[in-house]
Amino acid sequence: MKTGKNVLDITETLRAHRSDAFLIVGNSNNPDIFYSTHFFASDAYAYVQTKDAAEVILVSDMERTRAEKESRVPRVRTLQDYGYRDKIKARGDPALAYCDCLAQMFQELGVRRIAVPRDFPYHIAQVLKEEGFAFEAVKSPFQQLRARKNAEEIEKVRKAQDACNLAMKAAVEMIHKSEIVNGHLNYHGYDLTAEKVRAAIDLTLIEHGCEAEGTIVACGKGSANPHWEGSGLIMADEPVVIDIFPRNKRDRYFADMSRTVLKGKSPERLEDMYKAVLEAQEEAIAMVRPGVLCSDIHNRVCEIFGEKGYATYKSGSSVGFIHSTGHGVGLEIHEAPSVGEREVALEEGNIITIEPGLYYPDIGGIRLEDLILVTADGHENLTEMEKRFAV
Template sequence: MNVDVDLAPLREYLAAEGADGYLIDDDASDADQRYVSGFTAPDPYQTLVTADGVHLLVSGLEYGRAAAEAGADSVSRRAAYDYQRLVAEHGQYEGKLRTLAAFLEDHGVDALSVPRTFPTGTADGLREQGVAVTVEPEGIVTDIRATKTEWEVERIRASQRANEAAMARAEELIATADIEDGTLVHDGEPLTSERVTEEIEVTLLRHGCALDETIVACGADGADPHDRGSGPLEADELIVIDIFPRDKETGYFADMTRTFARGDPGEEARRRYEVTHEAYEAALETVAAGVTGADVHGAACDVIEDAGYETLRSDPNTETGFIHSTGHGVGLDIHEQPSVSPSGGDLEPGHVISIEPGIYDPAVGGVRIEDLIVVTEDGYENLTEYRVGLEPTTDARE
């Protein structure tokens, strides 16, 4: 539970709009729900923010755990509002609405603000119950989440340590593989993207993290930034490994990318790696509170364009070169605010962002280097303690 959540901006909005409360109706896969409630459940539950606190409405199944774990001022059972009787008399949909309306009335809520993702059916049903419902269009909770507390930074740092262990295992496999007819071979079998991915997943599980998918992409596959990769890994080719796990207990993500080559990928590939490294360093050097995400992205583009490669800034239609933004916020979502892109706004102390320039071309392969950092008043703190180098080793962690 993040005990330092500051919902003052949301409450100021509610007061300005004349709303009595702000309601989230979702399960904990919604990052705003998890953040505000300090609770996780696989089924939807309701979190109400009012001037006097945060109030949860949960099923009887979740009540005991919510009462013990949630970061809320009060937790109510649906049974307290005759939920089962209302469902029996009016059906599931109407029963839920009447229960929710009674819960809102209990907390003095006549006018409600809801997030953009709020269920339309629930909003319409509450209006029929006499509750005024308006959508909060700015994503205030998402913006609040962008600035991390010290507690959150430490959770992300822990996730990145697990990430580094997984990256080290992947790099070790590549570094220790034999080369047979241009293919990497381990334990007498071709070393595949799938095998490396499996080892990454196993390592993360041992460190309390998990992921739905990762990127281990070799050669032309690596020239597509979101190609997950498949099949045998080849010598003399660029191999992009991008791992973005989530801590299973805290829910906070990490993110890191390294590019390796076992053997000699050629002069042009090495040059692209060097230019990407220079762009990564230029972006890092630009980061500070008050600098915009656009400034940081521009610093990376400057280096890449000066080296003779296209970017989306120099050619919005290019399919090769630097074809994505320099970074993004990381927290309870893998992609969240702030943006390190042409539209990125001011960076603030506590923003946790990735820095990940890259250069891509199917004829050469892909290069990407990514660290995870937290913005400070006068610069940044790197949450990543993993060396940057093209040649894989068995001792990569600093």
């Protein structure tokens, strides 16, 4: 959607850094460039915003028509507008020719001092420096804008989370319907493994337009490693941590959810851990509303675990509660705001996870994670999946 007004005005950042323009180069997997342009392309392209809030994207010739239709940026330029092919012949190197096209575009825009994100390609910056341009790497101004979702973005996250709910239900249903055979689970006559559960999750997500990498189905003592993806047999009487964080393939927005389940007899110690995690999560979610500090939510979770006799990393422990309480979710699976020790106030439109957990290598891990939207007067839980330990 193209309008006369730039709704993503970052000129305040440019003034603060005395820069003439902000430049990003990347493809649609770069969340800032996709956010600022709404243009999907697998090849790299450039986005520029000047100190006057004028926006330009520089794409290949073959992308001009699509960019003019699909991008939110009103001004589309192509490499051939700047004689890219002739520059390749002169330079003998397409990468140098690309830098020359950027240089010519900046001359056209009256730009000399350029702000770039901290992960900006070194080679492009170095070549343009040699051509007389000044660069400063800055914290991306779009990261904070991305933290507050508008109504359209909220619906995109909601759609991804709906698929995540269905995938989690499919996974838990497999475990629930399994039989216990020789200490491990058997599903429809076959040994149930983490790989088979993960395949069922992937299939459900694909059917609903989503994809996921790194899905966690971690059984037993290994579940005490929060990011272990899991492998092998799903055992009876042991915790299974399932963490699904899919992205909608079309909209590019993520969702996130974790559940911990167990088939068979639950040891009392695991039951107590589960109850503590559930209580900590419920109290943390109840605190979510605009103006509340993320650090207050996180500190309360740590207090609850401490009151129940569980260690946290704050006391220097490497077991117990060993990570932050949550994080923002959007075009990245981990983005602002972080629900941890930083004193950041929640704002309407933030979408965050609340995911306390307890991890002990001698018995395993417990984690529960819901996706929460911060509303004008409180919050909305976007996660429909029930919380039931023994299935």
